[in-house]
Amino acid sequence: MSFRDFAHSKAIQLGKEVIRMTTASGSGHPSSALSIMHAVVTLMYDVMRWDPADPWNTASDRLVLSEGHAVPAVYAAYADLGGVVGKSPATSRRLTLADLASLRDADSPLDGHPNPAEGFPFFDAATGSLGQGLSVGAGLAIASRLQKVDRRVYVLIGDGESREGQIWEAMDMIAERGLHEVCAIFNCNGQGQADYVSPQQSAERLAEKSAAFGWKVVTVDGHDPDALKRILTERRDRPLAVVAKTEKGWGCAALKDKSNHGKPVTAKDLDAAVALLDETAARLGIKDRSPPAPTIAKPAAAKPMLRPESRPMEFAAAMKLAGLDGAVAKGALATRRAYGAALLAIGESDPRVVALDGDVSNSTFADIFAKKHPDRFIECKIAEQNMVSAAAGMAAAGFVPFVSSFAKFISRAYDQIEMAQITRANIKLTGSHAGITLAADGPSQMSLHDVAYFRSASEADDGRGRPVCVSFHPADAVAAYHCTWLMAAHEGMCYMRTHRPDVALLYAPDTRFEIGGSHVLQEGDALTLVSAGYMVHESKRAAEMLAKDGIRCTLIDAYSFPLKTDSILSAAKKTGDRILVVEDNYIGGLASAIAEAAARHGMTRVESMTCRKMPKSARTTDEILSYCGLSAEDIAQCAHEKIK
């Protein structure tokens, strides 16, 4: 049987499954799925080297379905091939065609959009928020180079989806690095959700754009299996953009109209829709409806990347290694600088560690790592969305990516971060110049919502008994150093917030830090001051002022979420159950966490000082703190009022 006949036959067979499973689930996108059917068949049954029995083999060729809503096509092929599903090899089983009817069920591994963590390990990343898959593919390909693995990466992208700027960030990254193992397939079915796609996303325009971005471009009939196979298996020395002209609802005339986006066939119309696919088969001259599958080429064996059995380097040794021992001796160091030193130290013992930064490595101090390990430093340029999704791709290949930028610019990628959370990607984000203390550059460079944003995810379970995202907000270089090690040790997403200014060292070098932890820096009887990051120093100054008036405060550094609040409430007992929380960000972070815990019992009174005013530029940190009512004087005054 020719490959053409096989592929058409399979497309018809699986197309029926697509229609049936979406009807069974009562929702889904059969028309989109039908438009990628030939590409999926050509890839999964022939071109890709992979093993349906071992989807965890990271040496396999990868398929990233950027237009995640078309996933029923992949589910159908995977079930037909007996692919393995499950959250771990120990609990895995082969998917059957009968399982397809469980699409979108609460206990099904077949989520509405690709969702590897719910038991579909064939995928490397959750997709469905559009425009992110090619960046994941970029990360997988960069990983291939580092691992010296011959792993090809195929990314299916919708034409409408290619309006997302992130696609073009990824096109840049892949071209720049010459990652010719990446193939982007633009699925040009011409239809979006609400309307036809724009002429700016036509097949012709996408071809021109891809060429202008430095890619090899081939335009094909996306329902011509021979053409697809030929193009996908040709040798090439540049990344390949396949502009595939397709039909939404291919093979099923009832699904071709643009009103069908995201609509399953009704149970009543199911038989008629399936019959239309049979008509298509007849028109194509396909007789054998259940041809044997071609032999799928097996991948090489994966080389697992294991966590090294090493203990954290001591703080002093690490600072010396980074050339920061002089600064430490003087007693002041910015937390962002300690982050760079920690990254270097961790990278020494753990080859899985890579660093990604967006043209600000000399501000975030990721460059301390980059200078020593240029091979493991990925300069992502000014494209934060692509950076985060590429990190997720690298994590899927076994790396431990540390991603840095200004905390403000990390917010550029919150959607990508949320998708990486769904993937349970083991990535570490560090936002520098956080809060208002960078002063002079002004609010366009200040992160103010970030503490609330990341804390919200810290209180949800990721299904493995761990927080969806852990976060850290170190007050000094020692804390930043150890928190960076905690990020490396923790399996799951972490966020750390560092600051621009140099700050005094508060901690002994071997102080112990932990997720959700806090430290009592001094004890008093009048009031408990709780803070994090830079504001610990400002609170300490306030406590010193208050001490001169005979008011002794307990001072707590609560540097991590999900915060263990019990010890803080206990400490506050000695200060008459009175707490004042001080933050350099908008509300929703530390003060909220402590207020929630306090209000559960109703015994402790919690007052807060957060950034309650839109900041602007100021020449110095002290000026902007005063402008926002967060100076040591302001804190001391608030404390005075509170203990009256």
Add this chain to the structure above:
Amino acid sequence: MSFRDFAHSKAIQLGKEVIRMTTASGSGHPSSALSIMHAVVTLMYDVMRWDPADPWNTASDRLVLSEGHAVPAVYAAYADLGGVVGKSPATSRRLTLADLASLRDADSPLDGHPNPAEGFPFFDAATGSLGQGLSVGAGLAIASRLQKVDRRVYVLIGDGESREGQIWEAMDMIAERGLHEVCAIFNCNGQGQADYVSPQQSAERLAEKSAAFGWKVVTVDGHDPDALKRILTERRDRPLAVVAKTEKGWGCAALKDKSNHGKPVTAKDLDAAVALLDETAARLGIKDRSPPAPTIAKPAAAKPMLRPESRPMEFAAAMKLAGLDGAVAKGALATRRAYGAALLAIGESDPRVVALDGDVSNSTFADIFAKKHPDRFIECKIAEQNMVSAAAGMAAAGFVPFVSSFAKFISRAYDQIEMAQITRANIKLTGSHAGITLAADGPSQMSLHDVAYFRSASEADDGRGRPVCVSFHPADAVAAYHCTWLMAAHEGMCYMRTHRPDVALLYAPDTRFEIGGSHVLQEGDALTLVSAGYMVHESKRAAEMLAKDGIRCTLIDAYSFPLKTDSILSAAKKTGDRILVVEDNYIGGLASAIAEAAARHGMTRVESMTCRKMPKSARTTDEILSYCGLSAEDIAQCAHEKIK
């Protein structure tokens, strides 16, 4: 004097001011500013039609400085021209050259990056988080067409910055709509912050890309004033991309090395740096150092867009107008659908209202407005970042943009939303399919962090006595209808969260809603249940179950932030100061707001049920609520435990 000599002379003069002011402030980006000096001079002294004495005239040609860090170049020109600064015409004054030394001062209108709201009305938008300016320009140009104003828009974009995908989203939008009044000037100085720019952002590559996106492209020497002037004044029928080859630190050899990004000259080196500019002048043969400025062409008079003096349409009339009276009569309607009906009603009386949507208007129901007012509906396709920044541009021109997408995809534009907050842009965001209740599509389509994110901004003052962002979370169609009117009436950013499922009507059509408000839906004595949005219905079901056990609950719908918590705490007094807050999102929202208020006094006990588990697909809303432990049964059980 020739224009060439004038422009060089002015570039030298202003270049010195740039160097001096950044040295005075101790921070800033003189080398970037010098690279755009000729473009700024050519535009502000010659090509643009504008009035330094009236920067509020929205009929003027516009300059958007996307690479905001280069702003000292504009400040210097503006001061030289005696441009007016101030937060309002009543408090305005002319900027002088002496004022430039106040750059980045806490009380200066010359913020570190463009920041119109701090008193620099020449700009339409805060910039500094890169890649957003061209989208603002797109919005301004779309506004021009609607207003029938001949307003040209010039956008200065860094070469490194053009790695941001959002630039290419804007290139698409502008080309698609044929907005030939837009001119993008790519400032190709070849240097980023940490390193040289990528070959992917070379002048040649940017020219190829711009052509592939459908733009007219001209490459020039960016320090050749005659060439710049000629190109910028040529008639054209397509949007124009000027690829300007420039030098970072133009005219001042000491600033040309790539190590100088973002570094001012030290006070010690100031005279030498200034002298280098004199050397450049001599080399160019420029003798007259203070030539008279050319006459700047005046703009047409602006036609102010005023708020109409109309009262909100009644709910029933609006539903009828939208063809939803049948659904209302049946007693159930999704909040997202009521949003669409409200938008139509508001648009009838207020011509300033425009709607922007990203290919999901048939899900958000912005299409109810679009069908009636296609001219005021801006289909932004799948590019949410561009959509939000374009809305900010339209707001700067006097429109009231309503922006809609899935709440999850609104998160794609949080960075842009934060920049619009700094601008104090009067835009209205509505995220549909919020929270977990859309069920089947799974977590890639669910917004979970959004309530915490937007609440954080609701508690900060925007400098005008208003919240940085107001938010709404209506529980039924009546509430959604009135909250949409509240968004229209409020001057400032608003966010509204709507849900996918149809829900019962809870409110009489003429119920009064307000920012920060809440409604007591029923009164009891055992426990106060507080909720918002869909979860009000689930909480109501729980209250009904509890009533069967003789437990009478007060039920409160707290639909807006910044929440007035006093009335809620008062209501809870009648239920033994016991509150249970129920939410379908991650923590940081309603429960936090109430806990913060309760903990201030320490009298009320607040327990919360929020989404504390990463969700997945489920077939129905009830299934996913059960999966996340948020069903009516779960709420009732928690209530039982709480009142024990």
